[in-house]
Amino acid sequence: MEVEATPVVRxxxxxxxxxxxxxxxxxAYIELTLLSLLTGVGLWWAxxxxxxxxxxxxxxxxxVVRAIVEMVVDGTLxxxxxxxxxxxxxxxxxxxxxxxxxxxxxxxxxxxxxxxxPWIELARPVPPIAVLPLVVLWFGxxxxxxxxxxxxxxxxxxxxxxxxxxxSVDNGLIRAARALGASERQIFCLVVLPASVPSVVTGxxxxxxxxxxxxxxxxxxxxxxxxxxxxxxxxxxxxxxxIMVGIVALGMVGYVINRSLLWLEHRxxxxxxxxx
Numbered sequence: 001m002e003v004e005a006t007p008v009v010r011x012x013x014x015x016x017x018x019x020x021x022x023x024x025x026x027x028a029y030i031e032l033t034l035l036s037l038l039t040g041v042g043l044w045w046a047x048x049x050x051x052x053x054x055x056x057x058x059x060x061x062x063x064v065v066r067a068i069v070e071m072v073v074d075g076t077l078x079x080x081x082x083x084x085x086x087x088x089x090x091x092x093x094x095x096x097x098x099x100x101x102x103x104x105x106x107x108x109x110x111x112x113x114x115x116x117x118p119w120i121e122l123a124r125p126v127p128p129i130a131v132l133p134l135v136v137l138w139f140g141x142x143x144x145x146x147x148x149x150x151x152x153x154x155x156x157x158x159x160x161x162x163x164x165x166x167x168s169v170d171n172g173l174i175r176a177a178r179a180l181g182a183s184e185r186q187i188f189c190l191v192v193l194p195a196s197v198p199s200v201v202t203g204x205x206x207x208x209x210x211x212x213x214x215x216x217x218x219x220x221x222x223x224x225x226x227x228x229x230x231x232x233x234x235x236x237x238x239x240x241x242x243i244m245v246g247i248v249a250l251g252m253v254g255y256v257i258n259r260s261l262l263w264l265e266h267r268x269x270x271x272x273x274x275x276x
Contacts (some may be wrong), residue, residue: 165199
């Protein structure tokens with residue numbers, strides 16, 4: 001007797017969703033994104049052209065684009081971007097390597113939570129800018145102080161979101177795994193970690209944004225390169241177009257890092273249904 005094969009359907013997969021429909025949905029998303037960006041640039045241009053904004057204090061888009069081209073051609077902008085990205089990624093990766101394991105430990109262990117959580121809540125409200133003078137006294141004005149400040153700023157969003165993700169895992173899933181005979185190690189690897197990945201990635205995204213935010217302040221001390229230094233140097237010489245170049249470059253760096261983390265989340269949690 002022949003048995004009809006049943007197609008295997010992945011969790012979160014909609015059998016009625018065709019590839020052309022998915023392509024149309026993606027194309028519509030890209031079109032709306034471009035429309036939003038063009039609308040924002042158009043409003044910026046209109047504000048300057050109509051006299052609502054002073055072109056000296058807020059240069060129009062074409063002036064900023066010309067400054068970007070000039071700085072790319074002479075090589076200064078890539079150097080500033082490279083220096084800032086290296087500093088931001090160094091502190092951010094260090095915060096991730098330390099914050100995620102500690103967050104998992106605090107989230108899984110009641111004793112670790114009781115011992116470490118009070119220190120987290122005491123240190124977390126302290127702004128990174130407040131500890132910057134002390135860090136400079138300890139580490140000087142070299143790269144070490146910038147790395148430490150960026151690490152401090154990125155650590156707590158990663159740590160807090162990791163703890164939240166681990167402690168928010170559905171206890172029903174854990175009890176079901178135990179009922180099926182899973183060991184504690186299997187429960188941790190196959191239930192707890194996958195369920196907490198979205199919160200961990202959210203913490204990484206927040207930590208990356210904080211790393212860039214803190215980096216600008218860290219580059220004000222003893223720097224000769226970097227986007228933060230570029231903005232402050234342009235302010236001192238009243239080059240408002242270069243100030244805008246630094247702001248745009250910071251936004252683009254943050255956007256690329258954020259999209260990379262979203263891609264990582266998509267790769268790690270393929271089982272989760274995509275949002276419409």
